[in-house]
Amino acid sequence: MTSSSQTEHRYKTRWTRGRGTNSFSLCSGVVTQNSSYAVHFCPRSAIRAVELVNCVCNMGSLPKWEIGAYFVIWIGVSIYGILRVLITSLNVTQRVMDGLDLGTWPLGKYKDNGDTEWTLWIHIFGPQVLIGLIGHFVVTRICELPFLGLIQHRFYACAVYTAAFLYYVIGLQFVAVLLFHTVIMYVIARSRVTWFCWLYGLMVFEGLTFEPFRTLQLGDHRNQPYYMPHVTSVTMVTTIMRLISLGLDLCDKEVDKQNEGERKKREKDGQREESSIFESLTYIFYLPTFFLGPLMTSEDFKQQTRQNPRACGVADLWGFLVSCARYACWGLLLEFIYHHFFIHMLQRTFFLFQSLDMWTLGAIGFLQCQCFQLKYTVLYGVAGTFARADGIVTPATPKVIAVIYAFGDMWKNFDKGLHKWMLRHVYIPLGGSQRGLPRQVLSSFAPFLVLTVRGGGDLSIIVWAGANWIGVVLETLARTAARTPYLQRLKTKYAPSDASERRLVALFHGCLLAPAFISMLVFLGGINVGRIYALKTYVIGFPLATLVTTFFMYCRVQGIMELEGWEKVDSEKNVEPKTRKKE
Structure with missing residues (x-):
């Protein structure tokens, strides 16, 4: 009996027609390319892999020189901007001394103390919480x-x-x-x-x-x-x-x-x-x-x-210690960044911040978003480590923001626990995507309304929530419109190849990514910070800054799409040997 027939016999698989030679199918839990069918069955991770692979790989692959150019621009511009922030931090140290603390050897001489949340939960109140967690760990082990x-x-x-x-x-x-x-x-x-x-x-x-x-x-x-x-x-x-x-x-x-x-x-x-x-x-x-x-x-x-x-065994205890060490390393990396990149103090020194060029401003925003993600990776990771010692599996730590390009993925991949909470208690009870487009738009508005109330109705949170909801709605409308016969005919006429379709999708997301980036900076830095980015990108710097920013975001989206494709191919290679071994 062949592998596919074994699967059909074992899982009573339901087969549906795919999208030709570029579609993917599942055989005994394995994603296999160049199949004209897609299988819907068991392992949830495998089904998720098919969905993601079809999203990326069905758009077609681009020439290697084009992909290489996108990566060079994306990585090169990012490194150039980060170096400019480092140089600026060194040059203005004396001008922002009021916002700096003495650093910790050997990380650096001075440290940016602008991230009050990190300072509070790690350096001030954090030691008490850590002692409490250790006591919790001891109490649980005694009970076992x-x-x-x-x-x-x-x-x-x-x-x-x-x-x-x-x-x-x-x-x-x-x-x-x-x-x-x-x-x-x-x-x-x-x-x-x-x-x-x-x-x-x-x-x-x-x-x-x-x-x-x-x-x-x-x-x-x-x-x-x-x-x-x-x-x-x-x-x-x-x-x-x-x-x-x-x-x-x-x-x-x-x-x-x-x-x-x-x-x-x-x-x-x-x-x-x-x-x-x-x-x-x-x-x-x-x-x-x-x-x-x-x-x-x-x-x-x-x-x-x-x-x-x-009961917690020796292997569990070793995994607990390794996980603690891993998140301690991430915390040291964040401390190193704050000792050499004074991103928060540059933002708070308003006259200095608004005089910076677009390259430096963009890199400051990029670093601030990454530090925010890294901070909650440490906080959620440590909490999850102690919970796993009790047999409680908490939601995963935030995904790296640098490799997310869609509004719909931006916030749900950051706080996965909050996203699941919203799905279970807000989005699905209101109808979700199962009761038509108008109901879906309304259902997607409610979670952001709850987040606004949760944040105390602060203006920066209102702007962030409104921008994200509009972005989610635009992406939903675009997906719905792309399935209409009229746009299908236009696609066949003007973008006949999958590569052309991928470029159009990347351009669409690239145009939305800059506003998403600005809305995130409004959430992190406040209304005045977001206003500076918006003015320099779309008003003062128009059209050059607007076009350059959009082109960079387009290159970034193309690079992320390629990384997702590689990730799915690697996961396919890792799953296939395990499945064959079981057979």
């Missing part, structure tokens, strides 16, 4: 000792430890408020009214912006360190997102309980039907993801905690 018999209750012990740690670090009032919100949301969820859960969550959000509700929730910090208001505010925002997820998932469970047959079947199989208040508290008071995330939905967390517990 066989002679104690507490392995089934280790998450309850961790919740008690987290509450005690918060009482010591922040205060009793903050812990009491969290307990109060959790109990109230648990009671509200019993009503099976989802909009009631949303209403309560949004009311708590708004309470953070008005007095005296803010002080009632976060506490009086007059006798506490100066950074504590920021810590409690950020932590409360993250907790409210978890509370909303808790309430909505409990509402779903209450609806499912109406099916008596399903309920009895689950009880017979030994599955718990509903969450207790104590299990809900373990979700809210889970220390590794408590302060900053990554965000997990209530259902994902509880499904993992209900699995058969397994």
Whole structure:
């Protein structure tokens, strides 16, 4: 029996017609090229690989000299701009001394202290959090000792430890408020009214912006360190997102309980039907993801905690140490950048920042975006490392922003936990892409509205969310329009080859990538920073700066497309030997 027939026999595969010789098919979980069929079956990763490969590779490959030119321009311009930022930082050190701290040997003499979030969560409050995480790790390992018999209750012990740690670090009032919100949301969820859960969550959000509700929730910090208001505010925002997820998932469970047959079947199989208040508290008071995330939905967390517990072995401990060392190296890299590239201080020195040329400005923006991604790679990575030691798999760390070119991928690949939260609780309940284009546009607007409320309605967040939503809508409309018969005829007439289609797609994304870049800088640096980039790109520098920026973004998109194609070919080569070995 051949490989494909074995697969058809084993998985009862459903075959559908592909796109000719350039399409891809799956045979026993392997992506194979030059097939006229596509198979839809089992491994989720393989199906995702087919989708991505078809997106890139069906556009056709370009001549090698053209691809080489795109890479040379993309990499060359990036390196040139980064060198200009380094030279500028060295030349203006004396002019921005007020915004610099003394550096740490051997990283450098001075350090940019403009990233207050990194300074707070790593250098100031970070050591306390790290001690708390180590204590959490020790408590979990003690509960896993066989002679104690507490392995089934280790998450309850961790919740008690987290509450005690918060009482010591922040205060009793903050812990009491969290307990109060959790109990109230648990009671509200019993009503099976989802909009009631949303209403309560949004009311708590708004309470953070008005007095005296803010002080009632976060506490009086007059006798506490100066950074504590920021810590409690950020932590409360993250907790409210978890509370909303808790309430909505409990509402779903209450609806499912109406099916008596399903309920009895689950009880017979030994599955718990509903969450207790104590299990809900373990979700809210889970220390590794408590302060900053990554965000997990209530259902994902509880499904993992209900699995058969397994003690942490030697191999797990070694993997834990290796992962900690890896994220420590990423943190050192970010520290090195802040010791030599004063990107935040250049932005804050407004008269100096607006006098810089476009090459330097573009490189500053590029470095700021990469540092933002690297910062959350460290923060989410450390949290995920401690969670994996407990058997909890958190959402993956952010993807490198430099290799993303689509609005739809830009934000969902950065915070994957938040993206999944939005899909489960906002986008899909509103209809998503299954109820027509108008409903899809509305469904895509709602997540950005929630993000705006989550950010306190700040103008920079409103601009960022609005620009991203418009970009997502334009990409959706473009994909829909590309499938119409009229545009198909135009494509056949003016872009008959797959290579021509790829160039048109790259040009479309290249034109959108510059506004996406500017909106990200508005989010990171504020309205004034974004205004400088927009004016120099589209007003003062028009048309030369506009054309040069668009052409560079076009080269970047072409390079990313080629990298995605290479990545899929490599994944195909890695999957095929494993599949053959199993056969």
